[in-house]
Amino acid sequence: MPVNYPQIEQSLPAYASKEKGYQDLQIAQQEKLWQMFSDPSLEVDAMREKIARAEALLKSLYCAKPVQEKLLTRSPLPALPPAYTLIAADGSQIAPNRHRPVQFCVLNIGLIKIQRGSGRAPEINVLSTLLDHESLFTPDGHLIGEEDVSLFRDLEERKALLDAAVPQEEPIITLTDGPLDVYENITTRRERKQIQVDVEKIHANLEARGVLSAGYIDKPGSELISRMLSVLQVPDAELGAYDDTKREIRGISDAELLKKLLQPGERSAVFEAVTKGDGKGSLRVHFFYLNVSGGEEPNLARVEFPAWVSEHPRLVDTLHSVIYHEAMVLDTHPYPYALHRAHELAIITMPEHEQVEAMLVRELEQAGVRVGKRSNKDWNKGLTRA
Numbered sequence: 001m002p003v004n005y006p007q008i009e010q011s012l013p014a015y016a017s018k019e020k021g022y023q024d025l026q027i028a029q030q031e032k033l034w035q036m037f038s039d040p041s042l043e044v045d046a047m048r049e050k051i052a053r054a055e056a057l058l059k060s061l062y063c064a065k066p067v068q069e070k071l072l073t074r075s076p077l078p079a080l081p082p083a084y085t086l087i088a089a090d091g092s093q094i095a096p097n098r099h100r101p102v103q104f105c106v107l108n109i110g111l112i113k114i115q116r117g118s119g120r121a122p123e124i125n126v127l128s129t130l131l132d133h134e135s136l137f138t139p140d141g142h143l144i145g146e147e148d149v150s151l152f153r154d155l156e157e158r159k160a161l162l163d164a165a166v167p168q169e170e171p172i173i174t175l176t177d178g179p180l181d182v183y184e185n186i187t188t189r190r191e192r193k194q195i196q197v198d199v200e201k202i203h204a205n206l207e208a209r210g211v212l213s214a215g216y217i218d219k220p221g222s223e224l225i226s227r228m229l230s231v232l233q234v235p236d237a238e239l240g241a242y243d244d245t246k247r248e249i250r251g252i253s254d255a256e257l258l259k260k261l262l263q264p265g266e267r268s269a270v271f272e273a274v275t276k277g278d279g280k281g282s283l284r285v286h287f288f289y290l291n292v293s294g295g296e297e298p299n300l301a302r303v304e305f306p307a308w309v310s311e312h313p314r315l316v317d318t319l320h321s322v323i324y325h326e327a328m329v330l331d332t333h334p335y336p337y338a339l340h341r342a343h344e345l346a347i348i349t350m351p352e353h354e355q356v357e358a359m360l361v362r363e364l365e366q367a368g369v370r371v372g373k374r375s376n377k378d379w380n381k382g383l384t385r386a
Helices: 005-037 044-057 146-164 186-208 224-232 236-241 254-258 307-311 313-330 337-346 350-366 376-385
Strands: 061-066 084-094 106-116 123-130 172-177 212-217 271-276 285-291 300-306
Touching (some): 044 061, 044 236, 044 271, 084 337, 106 146, 106 337, 146 186, 254 285, 254 300, 300 307, 300 313
Antiparallel strands (some): 271 285
């Protein structure tokens, strides 16, 4: 049966009224946050020192920390390098499902390598990995979930980028969708810690090659700057008892805060991401916000990169200009074209899923392995989909 539209319609006026009240409150909160952010008395060195003290005192802290630029920095779009290589990777997966006849996981990585200024056609590749059987289960015997599969996929993306990033004279930029670092699945963090170690090694290798690795976050919703400003308001004597759950201003993302500051093509100051506590990352990550809009309506993305890049302003400029121009290829809905193309390459369709499953079933049966049955629930759902 279709959705009961009349029943939904009855709820719409009350829903819209509450949403209007929420938005009015957010506008007032946003103005208050902006006043805190634009306070001329804020000094970068003093802010860094206070956030560092909070890191030392608190078991858990998730916020921004300024690097060296003033908070109200608006860096204009730098010139694009005449030649550079951009390598983007994105992935999809078939997660194990107890309702299917056999348990398996496939990681599919789409990779595109674009050598701007060379006149060469982009190189594309698809890398498909059947996850080892022993990796399908947690130590207590349960099937791994989507969060665990995503960690494996993130690792495969970064392996593919490392293999493709052959040293050369021109700048090399690697790009992934989402945060640069990988974060622990809190429920299984001990079992998955090795993935973080492997990713850290990959980034060390990329740094040794001088490769600029970046993560692109579209429509970011994090409140790293708001959290930072909240910490800065706490008296020094009370800093050790700071509780983020009692933060006064909530629900104002960094993108909402900065959209009135940044014009098209401009980036914000560079910040460090402080991630201390459960689910923490292992890399030192810096980031800036970038207005990838080509018109009046601001469209802010967050660009993350390793901390070492900030030591070389020219490299920050390279990331700034390359990512902006790459996003503007899809000018009506700006998003890095290379990432979009990598995503298209990586997608696994349902017929492909079923074909891989059939291949696996056939191989198992030939090896004398007992194959299970598809669950009745899943079988009947298939009738509905058909």
